Amino acid sequence: RCSCYLVHVRHSTELTTGEIDRRLEQFPPREMNRLYHDPNGAKVSLDRAIVEVCRAIDIPETKFQGLYFDEFVEELGGKGHLVDKDAYESEIGDLLMLLDKIHNENRSLQCTLEKSAEEFRRQTASTLREQEALRQRNNELHAEIGRMRDLVEKLKDLADKQASELELFKLQKNQAIQMRTQRNLSTFKGDNTAEPLYCVTLDELHEQMKQCELLENEAAQLQKQLEDLNQTHDNLLVHLNTVTQEKKGMETENEQLKDELQIAQKAASDAAQERSELLHELARKRAECEELAKNLRQISDLLDALKTSEKEALEGIEARDEEIHDLQKQLEDALNNQNVGARALELKERQNKELMEINQRKQKELNAHRQKRRTAHEARSLEPTLQLYTVKDAGFEDALDPEELLREPLLSITMDEYTNQIQRSNQLQQENDTLRQQLQQLSDDMETINSQLREAAADNQNLSDQLRAKYEEFVKANNTIQSLYRQNETQENELQQKNIENAKQAEELEKLTIENEKLADELEKLATDNERLADELEQKAAENERLADELEQKAAENERLAEELEQKAAENEKLADELEQKAAENERLAEELEQKAAENERLAEELEQKAAENERLAEELEQKAAENERLAEELEQKAAENERLAEELEQKAAENERLAEELEQKAAENERLLDDKKRLEEELERNVLERERIESECRSRELVVGGLESKSRELEEALVALSAEKYNAVETIEKELTDILVQLKVVEGVNGALRRLLSDKEKELVFLRAHCELWTDPTEVKEKVVTRHVKVFDGDEWGKLLCERPEALMAAFVIDAGNACHVPGDQVSAVSFFTERQ
The missing domain is CATH 1.10.287 (Helix Hairpins)
Incomplete structure (x- = not known):
């Protein structure tokens, strides 16, 4: 079997019908082949919409099989599914009225419940705000108490530290007095007397004496080194005289070498002049060779002779150059030897000068120490509170006995330091007085803080009482809310009982309705129904x-x-x-x-x-x-x-x-x-x-x-x-209402089908973007023509697809035809399918 498709294509006038037929014949129908290879696939798009609508309105799916969506809508619009349901409608009206009444009661109960819940929320929010304020106040008081405690701890630590420092000062004073008593020094009585400053220990004194001995030994060694340097200086002077004599001999030899070098340079210039003359002659001969090509052999012989003479001249010049090079090398060696001797002499002179400078600096340092020692003893003698020591006066040139220097006291403190220490002791006494005053003031502050703490504790007690009262009010409100909840539960139970009674009444109403249908008051019920329907x-x-x-x-x-x-x-x-x-x-x-x-x-x-x-x-x-x-x-x-x-x-x-x-x-x-x-x-x-x-x-x-x-x-x-039709309104309204309900269901089914169709279209768009054909023909042309064409597909499954999935088959053919003809999908119209035997 094969399937044929008739289609109208709107295309540019530049394309002929044969060209469109050729494109339809040669273009591979990908979408059609995809459907053909999956005939039992799930229905999508409008095919699925037809199935969903049939399921929504309880219609067999096979009843509309093979129809397009438009035909399905037309068939569905001509069907009527209305029956006579007067009793059912009257019963529904009564139930709706009863349900409305129940809803009104529920709304009133719900309003009451909302009001009680709102009151409960308001009271709860007020209570929470008050609790938050009390909590913040309590936190502030706790923070203030902690800060005061930290301040008291800091003051106590400061007082302990100052007391320990005072005890240390007293201990040091006692130790100093004991040491002075052991050394038979003068004692000072009274607290206000100026105390001596002890800034040197016995160990420091012994160490200073050792340093003095080391300096003396170092001075002796430097003196010995100075004598050795003087001896070395004398030897260097003798060697310098010898080197000077050798230098004069070298200078004489240098003059002789310079004369020989001038002679060699003159010989080299003569050879160069001869070589240049030969080169000029060679150039002239080359010019003659270029001008006179006939005498090439004679000129070649002449060039060979010139080459031989040039080689001899070059050999002579090279020999002269070697001799000159040897003379220059000898002269450079002599100059290097002379420079080495001169550098060694300059090095010795620099070392001698450095040793002399070191000796002078040591002598200046020793003189400065002696002057400073004499000045220190003079300043000590002018101070009445210090012990007087007699010092032998000697000049800078006279040597002192080291034992005499050791017997002298070690002066390791200046008068300014001594005066500053006295002032420091007075200042410490004043600071102690200030600290006593501060301690007294801190004790007064402590009393003030304790009184404030007692007041804060009283305020805290009052706030605790208020909080307790608020908590009792909160408990009462909570009990009230619980009672309201219980009332609500009671009302809900009553509401459920009423619902049960309403159900019973509904059953009785159904029975009464059935009985009333057999009675003669049907007209009154119809009037009531007419008003409700109005x-x-x-x-x-x-x-x-x-x-x-x-x-x-x-x-x-x-x-x-x-x-x-x-x-x-x-x-x-x-x-x-x-x-x-x-x-x-x-x-x-x-x-x-x-x-x-x-x-x-x-x-x-x-x-x-x-x-x-x-x-x-x-x-x-x-x-x-x-x-x-x-x-x-x-x-x-x-x-x-x-x-x-x-x-x-x-x-x-x-x-x-x-x-x-x-x-x-x-x-x-x-x-x-x-x-x-x-x-x-x-x-x-x-x-x-x-x-x-x-x-x-x-x-x-x-x-x-x-x-x-x-x-x-x-x-x-x-x-x-x-x-x-006012008088026949009941029957007409019932029919129209049922039609509207059916149509609304149909519309809902159509909307759902359209939404699914939209999602399927989006998926197809994604697929088309992945399999898009690059068109080369322009589609936006003013002059267009509509032609009819036939496309034939071979296979046995096309009838099944046409019966079960016609919309999918139509969409696939439109896509393939548009891609083949290079036109948009909306330019392909009037598509019809039919099958025939081959």
């Missing part, structure tokens, strides 16, 4: 107005979506213009790239020419090297020329590297331009897909709006019919 009619009218408002809102939303669609279309046009500009820019860049490629080819040719030229230059360089072996002057010239050529070669190499770098930059720029082109093409594809998605959403919204408009028109017609 109220419901008013409600339905209000609901119709609400639906009309929603319809207006949907229309406004559709207009907004249409504006957004226009904006998207404008943006797409702008993007298309930008794409054209980018395409033009890409063409321009392609032309520039071609120009750059041609320029690169030209540069490559130049590079090859330069390489050939470099090879030629290398050959010339080899020739010049051969000529340089023959002639020394040409060697220098060709070396200079080779250096110049090497520099040019380096410049050419650098230029070649620069050209290679420019070529790489151009290649990178071309790659970047290609990437930009690909990115712009991807953006264009995304914009096209976004536009298709918006158009599909608009079409789905238009379908929903059309359904709502049809429902609104039907409701308006029903309202007009109800107003016209």
